[in-house]
Amino acid sequence: MHAGSNPLPTGHETRKDTASAVVMYGDSLLIERPSFFPNRDYNVELDSLLMAEDFDAERVAQLRLIQTAGSLSNAQVTSLIDSLFTLSEVPYPLINEINLYITMLENQRARHSIFAAEVPHGSPHPAQQLYGNWNEEVPHPYKLNHTNPDTGFYLKLRDTLWFCDYYHPHNGPVTSRFGWRYGRRHSGIDVDLEVWDPVHAAFAGQVRVARFYGGYGRVVVIRHYNGLETLYAHLHRFKVKAGDYVEAGDVIGLGGSSGRSTGSHLHFEVRFRGEPVNPENLIDFRTQTLVGDTLVLHKTPHWYVGxxxxxxxxxxxxxxxxxxxAQQYGVSIQEICELNGIRRNSTLRVGQRLRISG
Ligand SMILES: [Zn+2]
Structure with missing residues (x-):
């Protein structure tokens, strides 16, 4: 089903251009590899794009093309290519769509490769594209670029595709909050506990640090799939080691007062790229639940405000x-169209994701 297999019409500039355009782009995908989040599949990236405040309609359209290209029938592609020759100008997305289809057809496994390529092999750590390194010795090995204070991030906190759910690390009264305390910053929140009380992983992820480290005492740091890291300090015993994968709710250690600590308690931190986030921005410690599904982070000189x-x-x-x-959610059709960069008469596909509000 190569475009070149169609007999080339002669004596018509536009038609020639069309054919060469298809051939020219035929051997490489024009869609760049997503670079921000480690990609599990396109639906996940689509979701996170749709979540974003500065909604990238073009990128969403690109990803939707990738998804549809693989599901077109031969007859549909034939008629698509035929239709190109009647146009005076070929829309770029259309060329792209055909390119993708051709690329996929050339190899029976191409579809699989394109999707599998998004999960880097040999890079098993969560959110590695966000961090670039994996340090099992130091709780905070990251050097942050402070030059762009307005950078905002949108992290999904609860999502089955991201394997994200929340489990409260320890059900106890908060004894010290996040923020400035006697001129020193308290980068976490303290929760009262008894020695030997189990401490649970807040989200699924991979244990990056599990060792004795300075004032933290026995400390566990977990990297999560959405890029957050959580830290659990002053533990009495470890129940995990660096490199272990954990689910939300797994017991990662037993509480204590190791390190610089007066009385047994859990010092719990939430960090993004090494910078502390107030845990109460995302967790309600009275109800032991998440405040919302998505965390919006803005960089300040001292930490991320969420x-x-x-x-x-x-x-x-x-x-x-x-x-x-539109009726189901009580919004207007126009609103949905604007939020998703689609038209009123756009064909909806089963499985397609539409942003409704936010
Ligand atoms: Zn503390």
């Missing part, structure tokens, strides 16, 4: 149409 938000993503099901979806 707030949570709840964005709804609708997954298109069989029989869905825009009017129905």
């Amino acid at each position: 707030r949570t938000t709840n964005v709804t993503i609708h997954r298109v099901e069989k029989g869905d149409y825009l009017h129905k979806i």
Whole structure:
């Protein structure tokens, strides 16, 4: 189904351009590899894109092309290519779509390769594209670039695709909050506990540090898939070692007062790229639940300031149409169209994700 296998029309500039354009781009995908989050699949990246405040409609359209390119029938592609020759100008996304299809057809496994390529082999650590390094010796090995104070990040806190759910590390009264304390900054929150009380992983991830380290005493640091790291200090015993994968709720250690600590308690930190985030920005310690599904982070000179938000993503099901979806959520069709960069008459595909609010 190569474009070149169609007989080339003669004596018409535009037609020639069309054909060469298809051939020219045919051997490389024009879609850049996503670089920010480690990609599990395109749906995940689509979701996170749709979550973003500065919504990148072009990128979303690109990813949707990737998804549809693999599901077109031969007849559909033939008619698509045929239709190119009747146009005076070929829309770029259309060329892209055909390129993708050709690339996939050339190798039966191409579709698989394209999707598998997004998960880097031999890089097993969560959020590695965000950090670039993995240090099992030091709790805070990161040097942060402070030059861009307005950088905002959107992290999903709860999402089955990201294997994210929340489990409260220890159910106890808060004895010291995050912030400045006697001229020193307290980078975490203290929760009262008894020695030997179990301490649980807040989210799923991989244990990066599990060792005795200075004032922290026995400390565990876990890197999570969304890029957050959580830290659990003053432990009495370890139940994990560096490199272990944990699920939310797994017991990672037993509470104590090792290191610089007066009385047994859990010192709990949430960090992003090494910088502390107030745990109470995302966790309600009275109800032991998350405040919201998505964490929005803004860099300040001292730490990240976070707030949570709840964005709804609708997954298109069989029989869905825009009017129905708009009614379901109590929003206007126009609103959905603007939020997703689609038109009123756009065809919805089963499985397609639409941003509804936020
Ligand atoms: Zn503390």
